[in-house]
Amino acid sequence: MHRRDFLTLGGLGLGALMLPPFMGRAIAAEELATTLDVAFKRRLADAALEAATAAGASYCDVRVGRYLRQFVMTREDKVENVVNAESTGVGVRVIANGAWGFAATSQMTPDAVARAARQATTIAKANARIQNEPVQLAPVRGVGEVAWQTPITRNAMEVPVEEKVELLLGVNAAALAAGADFVNSRLFAVNEQKYFASTDGSYIDQDVHRIWAPFTVTAVDKATGKFRTRDGLSAPMGMGYEYLGADPAGRIELPGGVVAYTTSYDMREDAVAAAKQAREKLSAPSVEPGRYDLVLDPTNLFLTIHENVGHPLELDRVLGYEANYAGTSFATLERMREGLQYGSERVNFFADKTQPGSLGAVGYDDEGVKTKRWDLVKDGMLVDYQVTRDQAHILGKTESDGCSYADSWSTVQFQRMPNVSLAPGKEPLSVAEMIAGVEDGIYIHGRGSYSIDQQRYNAQFGGQLYYEIKNGEVTRMLEDVAYQIRTPEFWNACSAICDERDFRLGGSFFDGKGQPSQVSAVSHGSSTTRFDGINVINTARSLG
Incomplete structure (x- = not known):
């Protein structure tokens, strides 16, 4: 080259x-x-x-x-x-x-x-x-x-560039008309x-x-210079251009007036909502720090899954091969063998390289291994990791998990995270029913800024939209919210998961790993999930 x-x-x-x-x-x-x-x-x-x-x-x-x-x-x-x-x-x-x-x-x-x-x-x-x-x-x-x-x-x-430009400029125009600056x-x-x-x-x-198809809209208070943004709530997908449509079957209306998207994405509709919500953020009250029950939408929870489940269960990271670049993992082999309670008994994480529409879906990995689904956490207990052909013997496995990937013909394939998802709840439960059971909580949508330590143990996550929940009802928008967690404590605080009707994919389009660094794309699915008694901090620059 x-x-x-x-x-x-x-x-x-x-x-x-x-x-x-x-x-x-x-x-x-x-x-x-x-x-x-x-x-x-x-x-x-x-x-x-x-x-x-x-x-x-x-x-x-x-x-x-x-x-x-x-x-x-x-x-x-x-x-x-x-x-x-x-x-x-x-x-x-x-x-x-x-x-x-x-x-x-x-x-x-x-x-x-x-x-x-x-x-x-x-x-x-x-x-x-x-x-x-x-x-x-x-x-x-x-x-x-x-x-x-x-x-x-x-x-x-095969879609002409002119058609793509027309779509994006139309989205921009719709957002500006709805109040974006x-x-x-x-x-x-x-x-x-x-x-x-x-x-x-x-x-x-x-x-x-x-x-x-990501976007960011910004609303400005011209009197004060204060501004707020809202990013798109879509997920990157392993699909074709058909994803950028307005199919009602791919649309879910959620409490608080938020719309979610599954198999199709109405980008214009989301941009119009984003413009209105960004302006609403300008006058939203700042959160009072304290402990709250959190209701996390899949558009938010996917990143938490990625950072404190997907990465710490990569075997090369567990073994220290990533220590110089990205750290190690609290979920060591010793802890697994001793019986690591990763989460509450309702928490089940699975890896799956076959999920339709997901970013990581392929028929075979970059070692020629046929892809599959397997359990990582079962009924709250850590049971497995992610391995390639030359790692399988370390865990006593007789076959690879099929999660080898290289981001180019010119780079060496190595262990990359497969799609890692939280299984939906087994009992019928809608988002509205979940919220109805929350007395003092916060409902969070979208990916925000985050920070996590080298062992994937202590972390902090923000979001795009925050709504107060009082006595079972979504009341008002909040701002300046971030939740602080320790990984096992957080997943053990999981008290409810909505059923498969609400299951949605999020994902990372550019996930970095390795030296020299490579990028991969990976999805993480979940239904809306409740966590009890989570510490929330105020991220405002000034509390005055």
């Missing part, structure tokens, strides 16, 4: 939204809808497999990847930027003499791929001289030639065309799609 091909997507005026660097080249929008021939990818893969085994590798896998991105950014009535980017190449990973080696090339020829395979094998043999124990791979049965695609009805890459909106579309082959006998062709 040449330096002239390095396209940095940070610094695009996206405020608090952090975009990762992306290796690639700018292309015309029309090229985003094209694909590579499967027979061509098979020839490249076979060249790598043959060269690696001839050079002495005992195992080899090859990833032929074409990674496509389109980002459209607008503000008020202006288009700030349109980015169309492609990154294509081949990554080869081998085991030789019991050690890993990796090399990659952007040259899409059999000779270049074979050279990369031989280089990876040379690196593995060098690594073996300083490695104490050989790599132990959990077995995988080769699946031959198979294909998997994100179920979509409209490929976002400023508004920016964005559309992110991702297509990963990934071909995996290995000496186990698998040739897996996958076409993965993801989409996200």
Whole structure:
């Protein structure tokens, strides 16, 4: 990869939204809808497999990847930027003499791929001289030639840029007309065309799609200079452009006048509501610090799940492999074996790489392992972690969990968080019924600022919208709310979970991990959930 091909997507005026660097080249929008021939990818893969085994590798896998991105950014009535980017190449990973080696090339020829395979094998043999124990791979049965695609009805890459710009500028105009002073909106579309082959006998062709349409509206009190914002309440999804519709079946009306979205997203409706709510925030009273019963909407709870369940149950973090960059985990192997009460008996967390519409849904991971669902916390007890092929033996497992991922053909695949979700309640319970049982509480929507320690134990989370609950009724909007928690205490304070009718996905489109850092996309589902006696602080700059 040449330096002239390095396209940095940070610094695009996206405020608090952090975009990762992306290796690639700018292309015309029309090229985003094209694909590579499967027979061509098979020839490249076979060249790598043959060269690696001839050079002495005992195992080899090859990833032929074409990674496509389109980002459209607008503000008020202006288009700030349109980015169309492609990154294509081949990554080869081998085991030789019991050690890993990796090399990659952007040259899409059999000779270049074979050279990369031989280089990876040379690196593995060098690594073996300083490695104490050989790599132990959990077995995988080769699946031959198979294909998997994100179920979509409209490929976002085929939608004209003009249509996307018209959507975003229409959203902006609607927000301004509803009382916003400023508004920016964005559309992110991702297509990963990934071909995996290995000496186990698998040739897996996958076409993965993801989409996200975030926005931020700002309302200003011109007399005082005070301002308030409200971000969109949509979730990034593993879907096509069909997600950006106004299907009533994908819409849920919640107490307090908030609207939630599931399988479709009316961005204009949400932006109009955001403008009104941002202005309402300007006069909302500041919260009184103290202990409250919290009713957390999935648009808020997904981030808490991500940070204090998903991350601390990554086995590489538990073992200390992430300590230098992102910390370790309070949920150690010793604590699990002793019986760690992660939450109350109604708390059940599961990992699932097969959930339709989720960001992490694929047919096979980047080690060729067929994806699945498995339990992490059962009836409140920690029962499992997330592992890849070379980690499975550490827990005495005979197979990988299928959660290996690389964000590019040029990066090494490693353990990444699968979709991690809180199972809905088993007894019928609506949001309104849950709120009716709360005497003194706060109802929270949306992702806000947060902070969490290196062991994923002590944390603080904010939100976008806060509503006071008094004697079973939503009364008024509040401001300046954040809840402070210790992870096991928080989940043990879970007293009720709404049933599956309210189950919704949230997610992180750019989740960072590793050194060098990589990003992945992952969803977290839940129904609205109640937590009793949680400490709430006031985050206002001045309490006077």
